[in-house]
Amino acid sequence: MANDELLMMSGIVKEFPGVRALDGVDLEVRRGEVHCLLGQNGAGKSTLIRVLTGAHQPDAGQIVVNGNEERLNSPTDAINLGIAAIYQELDLVPELSVAENVFLGHEPSRFGLTRRHETATRARELLKGLGHGEIPPGRPVGMLSAAGQQIVSMARALSRDAELIVMDEPSAVLDPEEVGNLFRVIRGLTERGVAVVYISHRLEEIREIGDRVTVLKDGATVATGLDARQTPTAELIRLMTGRSIEYVFPKRQDLPAAAETVLEVANLSRPREFADISFTVRAGEIVGLAGLVGSGRSEILETVYGARRAASGFVKVKGVELKPGRVQAAVKAGVGLAPEERKSQALILDEAVYKNITVSTMTRFARGGFLNGHAERVAAAELTRALDVRPAGIDHPVRNLSGGNQQKVVLARWLLRDCRVLLLDEPTRGVDVGARSEIYALIRKLAANGVAIVLVSSEVEEVLGLADRVVVMREGRAVHIGPAQEIDEHRVLDLVMEGSAVS
8 A cells, every 4th residue: 555545445345135235346545535435325335334334344355454454343443443434313422411422432531430521621622623612512412503413423533533534424414504614624634634535415515525536336336536526527427327317307397377275384483493484385386495404494394294383373285274283184184294304203214115105004904903914015016116216125124225215215105195295305315316316306296296395405406496486494484485497596595694584
């Protein structure tokens, strides 16, 4: 290895029963660089990271760290070699303080007792080194923003003297300002010689923060060492998908003049979350909610769905007012929700794909108090084929599917129920460009079939590309409502930063 090469993974193979997840992957990372790892959902990125961090042991291949061949039998082995990971779902303990999370498992101690003052002092130094000395070491982590929690995870990695930090979709829950701050922190790390393996589906981020790129497809390396700023986007997409995909949203269909109003939200309010929100959605229409993280978008969807109880205002479906705070009433009226956190809020991870699809429609398959398992499987199989859920088969635990395919399972659940209103919260979060185009087409197809759709996305381009009308949110209030084709991305950002509420 050259002097600046920190990590070399060569010919990595990993097999699971019936699946060859990694088929000879190569990855080389240099000190002080941001090495971006790209690939569609299911390409092998997560498995490769688990091998690198000691959670999985490879069946073949070589791992060389700092010039020495290593075998990582556990995450502890990886940590001892200076390799740490920050996952999309952060593994912090919300009830513990910032300092306790930073040093969890290796607390400064004497005679078996934790030295709390030293723990706090060292945590403060690490946070200050990351440019965030304002985060109090004694504050419970659960009280921090998503961005603050990521900084704590980075401090935890550095407390172990990490030389290489893997960041898995670190920007997924951040607004643009927080992403900019994250990039400043990453640049500070690389200036100190720390290497970063950066995983993201947002290709514009690769351009801004990346140095080199490795692309995986079907468990194999198809390109490595690419210049992150010079390689054309079209080439990266071709390498990931094996085909050319353009950033083109499905064509909008004109709404019939007689299209009925299916969903009516009037003067909906919840203290400290949002106030006086009013909009309607007609059959076949897509209404997008745009705004920064924390502007109240997700809370509005959850209140319409009945998961939160409104303090004032009402929700009507086809003219019938829903009982506030009653999910069962909303579902019975034909409302479905695909939540932002699909793993924790929408899926039963250890259950089979078909069970996750039929879970909201079980009464349809009940006969004499017993479920008709055959009918369940037939209905689920038909939907998974139609949506091209991969890998094929309805008996796989849904946990084993990629993010894009998990999202298809959530959508299949509501397709089976024939929803009148579908609430989509970040439908393409953590989904690769190939699967995104499929989900975009599916959303448009649902609208064409008369479903009224409310869409939340942190990507303004996605809201404007899919929605017929846009509600722009700022600090819990609607500051603009109008046709999507009459507003552009720059105007939306101006409104969310400085806009005034709709009169």
